[in-house]
Amino acid sequence: MTFEYASAPESTSVVKIKPEYGLFINGKFLPAKGGKVFSTINPATEAHLSKVAFAAPSDVDKAVAAARTAYSKVWSKMPAAERGKYLFRIARILQERAREFAVLETMDNGKPIRETRDTDIPLAAAHFFYHAGWADKLEHAGVGTAPKPHGVVGQIIPWNFPLLMLSWKIAPALATGNTVVLKPAETTPLTALLFAEVCQQAGLPAGVVNIVTGDGSTGAAIVNHPGIDKIAFTGSTDVGKGIARAIAGSKKSATLELGGKGANIVFEDAPIDETVEGIITGIFFNQGHVCCAGSRLLVQENIHDELMAKLKARISKIRVGDPLDKNTDLGAINSSAQLEKIRELTASGVEEGAEQWSPSCNLPSKGFWFPPTVFTGVTQAHKIAREEIFGPVLSVLTFRTPQEAIEKANNTPFGLSAGIWTDKGSRILWTAKHLKAGVIWANTFNKFDPASPFGGYKESGWGREGGRHGLAAYLKGGH
Amino acid sequence: MRIDVKKTYKLYIGGAFPRSESGRSYEISDKKGNFIANPAQASRKDLRDAVVAARAAHSGWSSATAFNRGQILYRVAEIMEGRTSQFVDEIVATEGVAPAAAKKQVQEAIDLWVWYSGWCDKIGSIYGSTNQVSGAFYNFTIPESVGVVAAFAPQKSSLLGLVHTIAPIIAGGNTVIAIASEKLPLCAITLSEALATSDLPGGVVNILTGITSELAPWAGSHMEIDAIDASGLTSSQDKEVRVSGADNLKRISSFKAEATPQRLLAFMEHKTVWHPIGI
Numbered sequence: 001m002t003f004e005y006a007s008a009p010e011s012t013s014v015v016k017i018k019p020e021y022g023l024f025i026n027g028k029f030l031p032a033k034g035g036k037v038f039s040t041i042n043p044a045t046e047a048h049l050s051k052v053a054f055a056a057p058s059d060v061d062k063a064v065a066a067a068r069t070a071y072s073k074v075w076s077k078m079p080a081a082e083r084g085k086y087l088f089r090i091a092r093i094l095q096e097r098a099r100e101f102a103v104l105e106t107m108d109n110g111k112p113i114r115e116t117r118d119t120d121i122p123l124a125a126a127h128f129f130y131h132a133g134w135a136d137k138l139e140h141a142g143v144g145t146a147p148k149p150h151g152v153v154g155q156i157i158p159w160n161f162p163l164l165m166l167s168w169k170i171a172p173a174l175a176t177g178n179t180v181v182l183k184p185a186e187t188t189p190l191t192a193l194l195f196a197e198v199c200q201q202a203g204l205p206a207g208v209v210n211i212v213t214g215d216g217s218t219g220a221a222i223v224n225h226p227g228i229d230k231i232a233f234t235g236s237t238d239v240g241k242g243i244a245r246a247i248a249g250s251k252k253s254a255t256l257e258l259g260g261k262g263a264n265i266v267f268e269d270a271p272i273d274e275t276v277e278g279i280i281t282g283i284f285f286n287q288g289h290v291c292c293a294g295s296r297l298l299v300q301e302n303i304h305d306e307l308m309a310k311l312k313a314r315i316s317k318i319r320v321g322d323p324l325d326k327n328t329d330l331g332a333i334n335s336s337a338q339l340e341k342i343r344e345l346t347a348s349g350v351e352e353g354a355e356q357w358s359p360s361c362n363l364p365s366k367g368f369w370f371p372p373t374v375f376t377g378v379t380q381a382h383k384i385a386r387e388e389i390f391g392p393v394l395s396v397l398t399f400r401t402p403q404e405a406i407e408k409a410n411n412t413p414f415g416l417s418a419g420i421w422t423d424k425g426s427r428i429l430w431t432a433k434h435l436k437a438g439v440i441w442a443n444t445f446n447k448f449d450p451a452s453p454f455g456g457y458k459e460s461g462w463g464r465e466g467g468r469h470g471l472a473a474y475l476k477g478g479h
Numbered sequence: 480m481r482i483d484v485k486k487t488y489k490l491y492i493g494g495a496f497p498r499s500e501s502g503r504s505y506e507i508s509d510k511k512g513n514f515i516a517n518p519a520q521a522s523r524k525d526l527r528d529a530v531v532a533a534r535a536a537h538s539g540w541s542s543a544t545a546f547n548r549g550q551i552l553y554r555v556a557e558i559m560e561g562r563t564s565q566f567v568d569e570i571v572a573t574e575g576v577a578p579a580a581a582k583k584q585v586q587e588a589i590d591l592w593v594w595y596s597g598w599c600d601k602i603g604s605i606y607g608s609t610n611q612v613s614g615a616f617y618n619f620t621i622p623e624s625v626g627v628v629a630a631f632a633p634q635k636s637s638l639l640g641l642v643h644t645i646a647p648i649i650a651g652g653n654t655v656i657a658i659a660s661e662k663l664p665l666c667a668i669t670l671s672e673a674l675a676t677s678d679l680p681g682g683v684v685n686i687l688t689g690i691t692s693e694l695a696p697w698a699g700s701h702m703e704i705d706a707i708d709a710s711g712l713t714s715s716q717d718k719e720v721r722v723s724g725a726d727n728l729k730r731i732s733s734f735k736a737e738a739t740p741q742r743l744l745a746f747m748e749h750k751t752v753w754h755p756i757g758i
Contacts, residue, residue, distance in 0.1 A: 126613070142606060143741075237728075244725035249718030256728070413727065432752045433542075442754045449612035453620050453751050458705070459728050467610050469620060469749050479744035 005319065008326040010113045014100045017107075017190065020051040023059055023213060024196035026066035027206025033058050038215075040189055043110035044323050044332035044367040052189045055212040057221040060181065063210040064227040067152045067179040070207030075179050076149070078205075084135030087175055089202040091128035094121065094167075097198070101191055105163055106323045108190040110332030110368070111286055113324050123448055124167035127466075130450035131171035134471055138176060141468055147475040149177035150253065151229035154222035157192075158235045159185035159334050160289040160390075166192050168465045169232050170209060171450075176474040178230070181210045183222055187335045189213040220246075228252060230474070234291075237388075237414070237459050244462075255463035255473045257291065257455055259388040260416030263409035264294030264445065265431065267402070268303050270421035274443065275307070276314050279394070282419055282445040284318060284330055284372055288392040289338070291460075292417035294445055296378075296385060298405050301398045308376060308396070315372050316359040330392060333368040342370050342391035349375045349384040354395070380411055388414070402427065406434045415457025419445045438464070488518035488664070490525060490688065491671035493532030494681015500524050505690070507665065510575035518664050521689035523697045526629075526656065529685035530703050533627045533654035536682030541624045541652040545600035552596035552650060554677040556589045562673055563589075569665040570637045588642040594738055595646040602651065602743050615756045622747040624652030625730055629698040631658045631691060631711035633736060638666040640736055644708055647742035649683055653706075656685045658698070660711065664688035692716060699723035706730035706746050 020037065022029035032053035040049050055063075075083065094101065101124075102116040111120075138147045153173045157165040162184060173180045184192035192211050199209050212218055216239075223231055223246050233243055234257040247254055264282050266275055282294025299307055323331035333339040350356050354375040363369040370391055378385050378395040385395050399405040409418055418437040420428050428442045438456045441447060448454065448466075455464035463473045472478030489496040498504075501522035507515045519525075540548070559566070563585050570581035607621040628648045633640030641659060648655045659667030671686045687694065695712055698704060699720030707724060709717045710733040717733065724731050732745040 241725045241728060244728060245722045248721030248725070249714070258728075428754065432750070435750075438748065438750060440750065440752045442752060444616070444753055444755050447612075447614070447616065447753050449610070449614070449618070451610045451612050452618050452753070453610070453749050455749070457625075457748050457750075462728065462730065464749050467620065467751075468608060477741055479741055479747075 005327045007322070009322060010103055010106070010324045010326055012103055012107065012324065015104045015107065017050050017104070021053065021189070021193045021213070023053045023055050023063070024193065024209070024211040025059070025063045026210065027200065029196070032056060038186070040108060040187065042107050043187070043334050044364070046366050049108060050190060052193070052213045055214040055218045060212055060218060060221040060225060063181045063212050064152060064225050066207035067181050067210050068227055070205055071151055071179040074205045075208050076177055080136040080138065080177070083177065084132045084175065086202055086204050087128050087132030087135060087171060090198055090204070091125045091132060093198045093201055094125035094128060098122065098125065101163060101194060103324070104194060105191050106331070108188050109159065109162060110323050110334050112328040112331040113326055114328065115286060120161055120164045123450070124163045127167035127171045127450040131175040131471070135175045138475065141471050141475060141478070143472050143475045143478040147176070147478070149474065150476060151178060152227060153178045153180045153230045153232060153474070154225065154228040155180055155182040155232045156219045156222060156235065157182065157184055159188040160286060162188040163191040163195065165234050166195060172465070172471050172474045173232070174208065176471060178474055179208045181212060181222060181228070183212050183214060183219050186215045223247065230254065233257070240461060255465065256461035257465060258459065258461040260291045260293065260414045260456060260460050261296055261386065261388055261412045262292055262294045262417035262419065262437070263296045263298050263435070264419035265298045265405050265409060265421065266300060266303070266307060267422035267427065268300040269423045271423060272303070272307060272310060275421040276310050278419065278421060278443070278445045279311055280314060280318070283394045284392050285446045287331055287333060289334060289390055290446065291388070292439060292446065294417070294419045295389060295393070295395060297394055297396045298408055299396060299398050301400050304398050312357065312359070312374065315374065318359070318372050320361050320369070320371060321364060330372060333370050333391065336368055338390065339368040339370060342389055342393065345384055345387060345389045346373060346393055349378070349382060349395070352382045354378045354382055354384060380408060386412065402431065406431065410436045413459040416460035417441070485516070488516050488668045488688065490519050490521055491668065491675070491684070491686040492525065492529045493685065494675060496671070499689070500528070507573065507662065509572055515572055516665060518668065518688040521687035521694060525687060526694055526697050527701070529656040529687060530627060530701055532682035532685055533656055534703055536680055537624070537626055537654045539680055540649070540654055540683045545603070548650065548652065549596045549599035551678050552592055552599060552646065555674060555679065556592035556596065558673040558677050559585070559589045559592065559670070562669065565669055566638055566666055569669060573663045573665055574637055584637070584639045588639045591639070591642050591738060592646055595650040598740060598743060599650050602740060602747070606740065606744060610751070617754050617756055618751065620749050620751045622651070622744065623750050625746050625748050626653060626705035627656070627703060628653045628706045628708060628746050629656045629658070629701070629704045630708035631695065632660050632667070633711050634660045634662065634691070636660065636736065637663040638670065640710070641667055641670065643734070643736050643738065644710060645684055648708065648746050651743040651747045653746050654683045656687060658691060658694055658711065659686060659688045661689070661691045695720055696723065700726065702727050704729060709733040
C-alpha cells in the first residue's frame with residue numbers, strides 16, 4: 001500500500017531575511033574590511049538568500065579585541081548568578097522565536113522542517129537553559145573549588161546543525177565565564193546572525209559574543225590568533241588535525257569534535273521492526289550529515305536477508321523533497337561540494353564491488369539531492385566502510401559472533417558513536433564495554449541532550465561537549 | 480676486602496629485562512663526574528617493542544576489576560618499602576642529595592602509590608555520572624582508559640617524578656611505556672624490579688632508559704600510542720610531539736609534580752551509553 005501525501009509547506013512569512021548581514025562585533029553589526037561579502041543560498045532550490053560579510057584577519061582582530069575587553073572588564077567580574085540569567089534569557093528568546101529559527105535553518109541548510117522544528121531549535125534552547133543553571137555552580141563541576149575560565153574562546157562550527165552547534169559551543173563557554181568569537185560555516189551563516197539579534201534582545205553585554213562569518217581562512221585566523229586562549233572546533237578530522245598542529249607549542253587548549261564511521265550492530269535477537277526504525281534514524285536523520293551517524297550497519301549473518309528485506313521496504317517509504325514540507329523525511333544535501341563528495345564515494349563503492357540500491361524516488365530538478373542509498377556486500381577494506389561519507393548512504397557488513405562484531409566495529413581510526421540492537425541486557429552492557437566509542441546508543445540511535453556528554457575516542461576528537469564533562473572543558477585544567 | 484657485585488641496569492619490556500636491541504649503553508656519573516653505571520640506551524626498536532607489549536597487556540589490565548588494580552598498586556608500595564635503602568642509595572649517588580632528603584623522596588613515592596591505589600575503584604564513581612536527559616532513557620557516563628600511553632618522566636627527579644607519572648596512568652587502566660629521566664635513570668630500573676614482583680602483569684608498565692631527545696620523536700609519530708605524558712620534555716620537544724602526535728590525535732598533557740585526579744582523567748575517555756526505559 002502506498003500513501004499519497006498532499007504537500008503541507010511551512011510558511012516562510014515568519015522569516016525576514018535581510019539583503020545583507022554584517023559581522024557581529026562588540027554588540028553591533030559591522031561590514032567586513034573592504035566591504036567584502038559572499039552569498040548564501042538555499043540548497044533545496046539554489047535560490048540566493050542573502051549576502052554575508054566575509055571577515056578578513058583584521059576583522060578577526062577586532063572581534064578578539066572586543067571579546068578580550070568584554071572578558072576582563074565585564075563578564076569575568078559579573079556575579080555568576082547574573083551571568084546565568086543572561087543565558088536563561090537567551091534560552092527563553094530562542095523558544096519564543098523557535099518557528100522563525102526553524103524555518104530559517106531549513107532554508108539555509110536544506111534539512112527538513114520536521115527536524116529543525118522538533119530537534120535542532122528545541123535542543124538549542126535546551127542547551128542554553130541547561131548551561132544557564134551551571135553558571136553559579138561551577139565549584140561542583142569537578143575541577144576544584146575555585147575553577148577558572150580560559151578567557152577568550154575561538155569557536156568554529158559546521159554546517160550540519162548550524163544553530164545547535166552554536167548553542168553547544170556558546171552556552172557552556174558563557175556559563176563558565178569565557179567570552180567567544182564564533183565562526184559559523186560558510187554555507188549556513190544565517191541562524192548564527194539571527195542569534196546575534198537574540199543576544200541584542202537579551203541585553204547581553206557587548207563583546208561577550210562575537211560572530212564572524214567567512215570561510216576556512218577566517219577560521220585559520222581565529223585558530224592562529226595570539227589573543228585566543230582556547231579553541232573549540234566541530235568539523236572534519238583533517239581540519240581538526242591541522243588545528244592540533246597549529247596550536248602545538250602555544251598555550252591554547254582545544255576541544256575537537258570530528259568525524260565518525262559509527263557501527264550500528266544488530267544481533268539476531270533484536271526486535272526487528274524497532275531496529276529497522278533505528279537504522280533509518282541512524283543513517284537518514286539530517287540526510288546523513290551527522291558525524292555520529294550509524295553509517296556502518298553490522299548485521300548478524302543469519303538475520304541479514306530478513307532485515308534487508310524489511311529495511312528496503314521501509315526505505316521505499318521515505319519521502320524525499322521540499323524541506324519546508326512538513327511531510328518530508330529527507331531534505332537537500334547541503335552544498336554542491338558535499339553532493340560531489342557523496343557521489344565520488346558511492347562510485348568507489350560500486351567500483352570496489354559492493355552492491356548499490358536505492359528506492360525509486362523523484363528528486364527535484366533544482367538544488368542538491370541524493371536518494372537514500374544502501375550498499376550490501378561491503379567488506380572492511382572498501383572505502384565506503386572506512387571513510388566518512390556524510391550523506392544518506394548506508395554500508396552493510398555481516399558478522400557471526402559478538403567478538404567478531406566488536407572487532408569489526410572497532411576497526412576504524414574513528415571512535416565517535418555506535419549502536420547496539422538486542423533484547424538481552426547483559427549483551428548490551430558487554431558490547432557497550434568493548435566498543436571504542438564515546439557515545440553508544442542501545443536500542444535507540446541519534447539521541448542528543450544537553451545533559452549527556454558527547455564526543456569521541458581516537459581520531460574522532462578531543463574532549464566532550466554537554467553534561468558536566470563538556471562544561472569542565474571550558475574551565476582551566478578540566479577533563 | 481670484598482668486591483661489590485654491581486648491577487647491570489637493563490630495560491623493562493613486557494615483564495622481561497632485556498638490554499637494548501641496539502647494544503648501546505650510556506654512562507651515568509655523579510655530580511663530581513665519577514662513573515656510576517652504564518644503563519641501556521633504548522632505541523626506536525626498543526620503543527616499538529615496548530608498544531607491542533603495552534598493547535598486548537591493555538585488554539587484560541583494563542578489564543581487570545578496579546579493586547584488583549587497586550590491590551596491585553598497593554602491592555607495589557609494599558614491595559618498594561622493603562627496597563627503601565636501595566632507592567636511597569641510588570638517589571644519593573645520582574642526585575647528590577643527603578640521605579635524609581633521599582629517604583623523604585622514597586617515602587613520598589611509596590605513599591603516592593598508596594594514594595593512587597585508592598583511586599582505582601573511585602574514579603568512576605566520582606567522575607562518571609548518570610545524566611538526567613529529557614526523555615524516557617537511562618543514560619550514564621563512565622570514564623575508561625584511553626589505551627597505550629608513552630610517558631616522559633620529569634628530568635630532575637629520580638623516583639618521585641617517575642611515580643607521579645606512572646601511577647595515575649595505570650590506575651586508570653592504561654598501559655604505559657615510561658621513559659626515565661635521562662640523567663637520573665637508576666631508580667627507574669630498580670622500580671621496574673619492584674613492579675616485576677608486585678603481581679603487575681608483564682607489559683602494563685614498560686620502562687626505557689636512554690636519550691629523551693632521541694626517543695621523543697618516535698613516540699610522537701607512533702600510531703599505536705594513544706596518549707603522551709610530556710612532563711619530562713623540553714618545550715621544543717613538547718611542541719614536536721604535539722605536531723607529530725596530531726596524526727592520530729594523541730591526547731597529550733604535561734603536569735606539575737602534584738597528585739590530583741585530573742592526572743587520571745587526562746588519560747581516560749568518557750563513554751556515554753543510552754538505553755530506552757519502557758515495559
